[in-house]
Amino acid sequence: MVHRKYLFTIVGLLILLSCSSSLWDELPGPISEFLSTYYPSSTISSYSEHNGEYYVTVKNGASLTFDSNYHWTLINGNGEVLPQVFLYDQLPPALYQYIESLEALDDVYVASNNARNCMLTLKGCTVDYIYETGKISEIRMK
Template sequence: MKKTYNILLFMVLGIFVVFGACSSDASEEMPSAVSKFTTQYFPGLGVKSFQELKDGGCMVQLSGGPTITFDGDDMWKEIDGNGSVLPQVLMYDQLPTDLYEYLQATEQQSDVYEMKRDKHYYKLTMLDTVITYDRATGKITYPGAKDGKMSRRSD
């Protein structure tokens, strides 16, 4: 009986050691602006991994959620839903007004799986198409549009 008790105690301690070693919170390594962004738009999702990038930015993988890449100023560059649609409030807050209004007008604000941006464009990946927004002109382009372009701004 005592031998069984000792084996059981040893196994329980082993489990605590294994789980203790795996429970290091990657969110503690993240810059505060990155942490605030992830908790604001993806509440309840823990941080699976955090990685600093050579360009000064970082990449965050949320548990059961998106992968987000940030630049050196802690601004998002890419948000990949990894097969899940992105929250509408994220798009409302983070996309240019013209682009979000276009999504609303075409009833696609619930269909965005990935968002990318740089100093020239925003690119939204949907299930079966890609929408690009030119930051300089406000033109929205997508496959199948007349002449490949649609503008929400009056020229």
């Protein structure tokens, strides 16, 4: 009886793992590479494409949105901080240095990015970087 229980457990785990790997297989190459770089060894819990936007959810982790060119437009850590290597690699240098000067690299929970600006949600404030001017503004939350 005990062996049967373990057998069912193992079969169930294999089914879950095969579903996860099939989601990895469905991801476009640039998105798969992005996730492998910034969320290595993660499990994908969902993936979809709608109107040229790609949506990926990491199990027990971030939700990510990519545009039709596979550039990230939104990363929500869902309560978890974003990886520092992501911040270093993907943020404009001036914005990264600003966050570093605040000693807030461990406090970035959401990042959004479009042609106009890059906005970060930190613990207690939002920081906005305007690409055209390089202006950085900070909005404190109450």
